[in-house]
Amino acid sequence: MSKFLQRSCRRSRVNFQRLRILFSSSSGFSSFLHKSWGNHSESHHVLTPSSWFWFASKYRHFSHSFPRETILVSTGSFAATELSTSDGLTVEGILANNWTILPENESDWKSHATALAQSIHVIKRRLQWKNLIVRCTLLSAELNKPDLWDDPVHAGKISREHGSLLGKMKEVNALEQELLEHIDMIKLAREEKDVELESDLLKALLNMRRNSKEKELEAMLSGEQDPCSCYIEVQAGAGGTESMDWAAMVMQMYKSWAQRRGYKVTVMDEMPGEIAGIKRATIKVDGEFAFGYAKAEIGVHRLVRISPFDSNKRRHTSFAAVAVIPILGNEASRVQINESDLRIERFRAGGAGGQHVNTTESAVRIIHIPTGVTATCQNERSQHQNKASAMAVLQSRLDQLEMARQAQFNAQHTQSLTDITWGNQIRSYVLHPYRMVKDVRTNYEVSDPDSVLNGDLDSFIFSYLSASLDKEEYDA
Template identity: 80%
Template structure:
């Protein structure tokens, strides 16, 4: 694939095509796109002015990458241009991107340019805001550790006997591809910022108002997009993209807590549906008078586990009891556990049929045409671990058994992961002690109205909206705080 050199000097500018085999350079025609894509060089006998080059660059900005500047012994500045997607970008990831005059993202952050409101239309303000976001993204992705891990995986992939173990090789290959993708995305965003800064400086040199306005608008778009990328960087864990199971269990407080557990379950159903996730009730044990003793729902959707893992813990409710004739204030507890459902057979623990005890019983609930008439409900016990999974919401015994096996498989997988690496023990530890002193969040409906997360001190004064599924503020606040805390602990 051809590369191009933009040569800028006092006498003007010219765009050269460099033949990678012969190392010879020729002037290219303005059909620079087709020249690069077909690897054909077209020669002309003139050089272009700065304004012509600027227009060519503007027209092809989305298709080209400006490489870091090169020192030229003749005193001119050379900037390599490569078509986007070419191998140079992936093989030269270690080179820190910079503008034609050597400005880097770290340099922008160090310069402490004032960050104004978006409406101010100041390019330095936009650039500073984007640079700060890139810094946050790298911090959340643990950039240095990511580079070290990527190097280790690359060395592993180069081993000649890697594919002797296909399962291990596949896992290494997938992780390497995932990390490389994250790095490339950040590098591309960083490079795009520096390109637009170069365009603005060049436009001001040439008094090209049109180019300057286009580049300023592009920076504003990047600034808005950078906030989305900051949120994406919160979900960088290996299991974050997975679907998940959310388990809710009533704690201390009797009927009060059972009713509260049903409210919590409905809160997560509403939250998941608002995000476009598919929710399936897997298991439910109703309370004697009201509410539920425990229940499990499956949440299917991209990054369901990444978001829901922030909800693991004990949730406390303070309200006037609807079950107390004296209208006294009661405190109730419910615990939430979140288990990832990776759907990756390579991570599954093999479950032998001989290790299972399957019990069939009649479905409970409000009744109906198909409920309470046959022994269709299924409970599966994994004898070696004592793990139990129940499903009774399907209309046939076979469907209930398949759903219960899915839950059981995920629970056994989770136990094995915790045993091997102790990475995910926090996902189920909330179910051990559901009482005072263990809560992560308090919901107060009387004597005042407030919901407060005790881990981050994030709070809102509208508990009704929270109970209707408006949880994103709490989730994002916790994920951000936990990542920042982890990063500070490593420094």
């Protein structure tokens, strides 16, 4: 046992002098440390997370009295070492070995390690790792300039971006380090024929493997605005009642999708059709990465079905356009709005009516005169609330218009809901003569349109985001 612990000492980089001091109040554990390790004064590193996992697994009766956080705080911060196992195995080396990836229920550490290494490789590719390092270095140099805070707005932007990039890098490095440390500990457990510890470590690797898939998806959303909440706008195309009914179906689809993901949904504006459906509507979707996911839905959506409004039961094609606008927040807004540039119109709210609706001019429409951009809100109970909501929508639209102008992204961000016709659709929903939903950008399709219309959109979103990243990498 002592040989195993001494080897763990060297490989796990534990400062045992500090541990002896930390646990001096526990005579049993202090005696155990002294007997097992003696005077390892040459040790000068720190206790890592998987080292504590080993302690907790091997000596469970101590883990309740001395929690992991206590040891980590007392023994210092993580050591800046090369990311490899004690025998020099790196993530790239794992991939080069081409170990077979088996199903998750197979207890094979090489399989789990290879799957994790592939995930790390995918995450780094999606984050454009080399560019990320370069950008982070440049931002660090900016932050070290003595006159940086002479311009607080610019300094705040630099600081936020640097913190965001640094957080992403630390998260990936932590995942990589944890994988390599678990491999080290599995090898040690096998040498000592410790079946129980090996089993615990295999379970930990399996959990890491499963969690890495979620991190792969998060890595798709590395854009500056991706973490933001957003507005989703839907507008009916040409076709009268048919298209208005389809626009209402599309809007309901996004409400259901947002609720599935745990986002908060607020109706900001809605103009109902004369007979059925909506002419246009705007909802606010509050939640982390709402814009990052919803941006995949920007474009024209086409429906083919037997019309419920046609007495002859003929097949009709309808169109609806979708725009998605990020909500940047006041500190990140790019456009300053002057009151003198606004024209505010008040009118009676439309809709189903009630004790308050349609009785006063509570609805508000705000026009930004220099750009012609408008925002309307009639959902709130008071004119004051509607004006505040409309201003928030206007601010987001102007911010996006400025981003589109600066990056020459007008076509991508779809500020204008025009050309809602044939040849411009991103997705087709066919209910007759067969049943299918197909994204024309990726060719991804499913044969269950009902589930899609009920908000099951994630597979389409992930497919598009993944294809977009692959294209960007190829073009680069």
